[in-house]
Amino acid sequence: MSQAGATSKGAARRAQILDAATAILVDEGQGQLTLRSVADRVGIRLSNVQYYFKTRDTLVAALLEHYLNGTLQRLSAPLSVLTLPEVVRRVLDEQCDRPASKFFAELWSLAGHSPQIEAAVRAFYRTYESLVAQQLQASRPDLPPAELAARARVFVMLLEGASLFRAGVAADPDAPSDALLYEVATGLLA
Structure with a gap:
């Protein structure tokens, strides 16, 4: 993990992203799991997801x-x-x-x-x-x-x-x- 998750706010955002990715995997399948779909589900920009996770x-x-x-x-x-x-x-x-x-x-x-x-x-x-x-x-x-x-x-x-x-x-x-x-x-x- 980068320094991105080092703060409590960063840890909370990281957890939000992981929860959204889990929901997409379970609800829609791995074919729908993209960084963009995670960003959309969380309601943040793609670049925010990429800050925490560079790739799928x-x-x-x-x-x-x-x-x-x-x-x-x-x-x-x-x-x-x-x-x-x-x-x-x-x-x-x-x-x-x-x-x-x-x-x-x-x-x-x-x-x-x-x-x-x-x-x-x-x-x-x-x-x-x-x-x-x-x-x-x-x-x-x-x-x-x-x-x-x-x-x-x-x-x-x-x-x-x-x-x-x-x-x-x-x-x-x-x-x-x-x-x-x-x-x-x-x-x-x-």
Whole structure:
């Protein structure tokens, strides 16, 4: 981030821009996400958006960082006092959000066309996997690092794919599938 977001007013404007970009991705799809469409949605000039984000790719990278930070804030405090099954339930509850699932589906699409966005998506998932591995290591210090990493990756893969179904994007959610998902996800972290 440039010095543009260093002040509280700048941070507020940056957050407005990120919120508008998120809304465009969810409501209209990645094809409609341009710096101009974001400026129009916020009600500011294009040059104001470009002051904070030089390109669409830098904006999308910031969206991923913004999303990850928000998720970590919502989940991190309770993680230290929850059991692993409770953590799994909390993560599963967090991912049932249809707008969030649509947001990621659009980002995955963008990543297929932009090396910068692909790098940001990969960095996001590396961080996610690392956090899962840290949680697992706290309860299973006996596992070798390679197995911790593999379990964390499969857990993330399972939940990310499941999010499209559980949020109603790819299919209607159903209780038997949710119960089995919980059982399998919990088993990965046991």
